[in-house]
Amino acid sequence: MSNQSRFLRSKRLRAALWYAANGKCQKCGCDLPTNWHADHIERWAETNRTNVHEMQALCPKCHYEKTAEENKSMATGTQLSLFPQSTESIKLRHHQEQFLQICKRIQAGEKIRKVVMVVTPGGGKSLIPIIAAANLIPSPGARNFQGTIADKICWIVPRLNLQKQAEENFVSPYFTEQLEYEHKIRANNNDPNPSKGTSGYAATYQAIVANQNLHAQEFKCHRYILVLDEFHHVEEGGSWHKALQPLVDRAVLVIMVTGTAQRGDKKQIAFMPYRQTTDGMTPDLFDSEDIRVIRYTRSEALREEAIVPLHFEWGDGDAEWVDKKGERRSVDSLAEAGDYTGIALSTALKTGYARQLLTQCTDSWKSYKQINSRAKMLVLAPLISTAKEYLKWLNDLGIKAVIATSDDSKKAQADIKKFKKDYKEGDGKAVDVLVTVAMAYEGLDVPAITHIACLTHIRSTPWLEQCWARAARVDREAKDLKKTGLIFMPDDQFARDCVAKIMAQQEPIIREREQEQYDRSSGKNGEKDSSKNSQDSDDSNIPLNSNLTRSRASDLSSGETIDYGETAKIKSTMQNILGRDVPISTIEMKRIIDTYNQDKGEVYSEQFISTKEILTPSEEEKIIREKIENHVRRYAVKNQLEFKAINTEIFNFFGKPRKQMTLEELRKVWAWLQDKYPMNN
Incomplete structure (x- = not known):
């Protein structure tokens, strides 16, 4: 059997077929559009041949109808797809392929007015407008519009750096070659004739508000596809909503793309379909007559290797400050700070603890960079100062670093450009470290980022997930040299809660209905507004000092965790063996040691950690308490319950707080908890 490709790729042969048909569809006789199809007169599934002499030129509509009719009489295994496959060199991710098929159906005449896409941060949203333009807008210079629905595309983004990035994406040699398009768009700051001879323009939401009439007039003059990027920023009834409404009304297709379907303030999002539930109004993420919904979860992205796993190095520490009454206050542990978490975290981020955690992250990055010279580090700060x-x-x-903050936008854009640039190894001008505040939240698309020092006070789950996603990008240039992203993070309870919510969202055992309920209710995710509390405390509390005291590790993808004691032993072991810092995460160190121990069958060297070490009663008590606490929190998040309610039930049933329980009593609580609140995993 021949191994010939099903598709006629040669431009020379396609031109010959076009001239043989005199530029007309050989079925309906219409002028062939720019995206005409080279059809096998006799089905490829039967001949496995692609010979230009055995083919005909058809318009897309006729080709779809012919293939659909032929499929009716074919066995399922020999039926052909209605639509051409992606080019062999590029592998579209599941949500991108779904969107491409929607574009093909629009070409075939299906009436679709809006596409809503919720794509996990880092999953690949930036290709969506390019796919739309490549399939639904005629190529520059084309004389006929058959199969296309629009003249131009308008891509609206929340930040200036995203606007520039949109323009750059359209001229990416990789995308233009693989998707075979000729479109370009330009960044526009409210100049007349915003596209200026290109296939469209990118603008910010702020620019739309500043000159609503200009954009409304532009949409009257041309058929536009409208892309609302990170549309959760547009509040229902707000000024952005009012400015955008005329564009949404006139657009031939509206594409809404975001990494989260919830706003941090829990207000409704403009243009988002909603439905009434017992919990109130919730996003209606289901297809309707003229709306198509695409969702791409973190679990799907990990399975497709669209993102890399994230490993965390959690740093606990002490902190001391003077409160507004002039009294000294302190905590011995951020992880156990309770009501003082906000001010303790604020203190730690301004004093010795932050410097020590930043140094730890920097040392890890420098060591890793010896293996992957492309590696870059992002440092996120709580305030500009x-x-x-x-x-x-x-x-x-x-370390040579640059800073990009919102108080100096022109300089920030220049420094971000330096940071994004690919430098040759050993280039003295290389800038591989960026310090920023809020600009890391969205759109900082730098796949070479491998390390993040997340020294922020913000504890909003969507915000942190967007931030961490900067290190989750797959680096095509580094290939296998980047297998994980490494996050250095304060180990406070608020941050732990954020991770628990993300973990619950990606649990593979959750049934689809339960997952949908969680997604719909995650607007009420109990996000601690510690940013506000910490910010308020800055005016009335004086930070004195803090120290990084201990570390632990976790893997966001698998849920694997390593406690403080084991983390210290693992790092000590690897340091003793190699005599230097190891350019991998603690999670990876543990897996190497575990593999070594399994290969040996037993531990021959005291340098390696025994997995069956003897624990003291107090150590075992602590481990069981942590297991109980983690189980309660994960169960509560997964099932939309208040974890305090479960803790109260434990107290009422056993008659005492866990801190007062004996080892045997804690074991009974653990057994009772697994029976009454099983995780089924």
Whole structure:
């Protein structure tokens, strides 16, 4: 059997077929559009041949109808797809392939007015407008519009750096070659004739509000596809909503793309379909007559290797400050700070703890960079003033870094450009470290980022997930040299809660209905507004000092965790063996040691950790308490319950708080909890 490709790729042969048909569809006689199809007169499924002499030129509509009719009489195994496959060199991710098929159906005449896409951060949203333009807008210079629905595309984004990035994406040699299009768009800041001879323009939401009439007039003059990027920023009834409404009304197709279907303030999102439930109004993420919904979860992205796993290095520490009454306050552990978590975290991020955790992240990055020379590091600060202090600390460590904050947008854009640039190894001008505040939230698309020092006070789950996703990008240039992203993070309870919510969302055992309920209710995710509390406390509390005291590790993808004691032993073991820092995460170190121990069958060297070490009663008590606490929190998040309610039930049933329980009593609580609140995993 021949191994010939099903598709006629040669431009020379396609031109010959077009001229043989005199530029007309050989079925209906219409002028062939730019995206005409080379059809096998006798089915490829039967001949496995692609010979131009055995083919005919058809318009897409006639080709779809012919293939659909032929499929009716064919066995399922020999039926052909109605639509051409993606080019062999590029592998579209599941949501991108779904969107491409929607574009093909629109070409075939299906009436679809809106596409809503919720794509996990890092999953690949930036290709969606390009796919739309390549399939639904005629190529520059084309004389006929058969099969296309629009003249231009307008891509609206929330930030200036995203606007520039949109323009760059359209001229990416990789995308233009693989998707075979000739479109370009330009960044526009409310100049007349915004596209200026290109296939469209990118603008910010702020620019649309500043000159609503200009954009409304542009949409009257041309048929536009409208892309609302990170549309959760558009509040129902707000000024952005009012400015965008005329564009949405006139657009031939509206594409709404975001990494989260919820707003941090829990208000409704403009243009989002909603439905009434017992929990109130919730996003209606289901297809309707003229709306198509595409969802791409973190689990799907991990399975398709569209993102890399994220490993965390959690740092606990102490903190001391003077409160507004002039009294000294302190905590011995951020992880156990309770009501003082907000101010303790704020103190730690401005004093010695932050410097020590930043140094730890920097040392890991420098070690890793010896293997992957492309590796870059992102440092996220809580405030602009603190970001400038972090920059000084990095300079003290001999690290060349730049800073990008919202108070100096032109300089910020220039520094981000330096950071995004690919440098040759050993280039003295290389800038591989960026310090920022809020600009890391969305759109900082730098696949080479491998390390993030997440020294922020913000504890909003969508916000942190967007931030962490900066390190989850797959680096095509580095290939297998980047297998994970490494996040250095304060180990406070608020941050733990955020991770628990993300873990619950990606649980593979959750049934689809339960998953939909969680997604719909995650607007009430109990996000601690510690950013507000911490910010308020800055005016009335004086930070004194703090220290990084201990570390633990976790894997966001698998849920694997390593406690403080084991983390210390693992790092000590690897240091003793190699005599230097190891350019991998603690999770990876543990897996290497576990593999070594399994291969040996037993531990021959005291340098390696025994997995059956003897624990003291107090150590075992602590381990069981942590297991109980983690189980309660994960069960509560997964089932939309208040974890305090479960803790109260435990107290009422056993008659005492867990801190007062004996080891045997804790074992009974653990057994009772697994029976009454099973995780089924």
